[in-house]
């Protein structure tokens with residue numbers, strides 16, 4: 459069975475979604491991410507969706523699920539690279555992606571996650587301004 | 590209203606949903622829809638195709654290139670012979686689901702198109718028709 463690769467980058471995990479998602483792939487991915495987080499002690503998850511031409515409620519739910527599961531395991535999720543047309547459509551669809559943070563690029567997402575992790579480590583969590 | 594071209598896509602598996610999206614993408618590119626309009630129509634199609642598959646036990650999508658008083662557009666018809674929808678008004682409400690979804694598909698796809706209609710009969714099936722004009 460094909461799967462979506464989950465790459466380790468230091469304390470973060472990077473997932474690039476390039477294929478048209480379907481049920482089995484989504485479930486497999488949720489499984490893989492939770493296992494990798496516990497295995498590597500990752501503090502952040504980056505999900506690159508720049509090659510997705512649409513995000514429907516199915517993919518939206520998958521992204522929200524990954525974020526929720528990761529949070530329970532102590533890792534923050536940032537979705538990066540959403541195309542403008544996709545973002546406009548998502549809003550009209552009525553999906554707000556609860557608990558999912560977004561950034562324009564992988565680099566920006568990494569910075570967000572590494573800053574958040576550093577603040578948590580120094581106990582500045584409550585003073586975080588750009589959450 | 591004239592139908593200039595028509596095609597059909599079965600919706601029996603989740604790879605058929607992918608094929609339906611690709612068909613809508615291809616036709617809306619041919620009609621030179623803007624990228625945002627394409628994205629809206631494909632997203633609506635994806636929701637309705639998945640509903641036909643998940644709730645309607647499979648069905649088919651008909652795609653038509655239509656024209657009316659010099660306007661052109663795409664009409665998509667999703668039909669299944671599943672259990673039907675007992676209360677359409679309730680089903681259209683954001684957040685209403687009988688499954689494990691978010692209950693956004695029907696109400697959301699209605700917002701993404703210019704025309705939207707549902708016919709459904711309990712025990713017989715469901716037919717959803719949407720149009721996006723150029």
Ligand SMILES: Nc1ncnc2c1ncn2[C@@H]1O[C@H](COP(=O)(O)OP(=O)(O)OP(=O)(O)O)[C@@H](O)[C@H]1O
Pocket residue numbers: 515516636640641644645669671672673674680681685686687688689690691692693694695696715
């Ligand atoms: N083709 C259909 N046949 C039977 N019931 C349907 C059909 N389409 C929708 N429904 C009913 O309407 C409800 C709402 O549909 P909607 O697409 O809005 O939400 P969902 O499919 O449950 O979740 P989501 O689309 O957000 O993943 C469904 O839960 C189901 O009960």
Ligand SMILES: [Mg+2]
Pocket residue numbers: 636639640690693694695
């Ligand atoms: Mg649905």
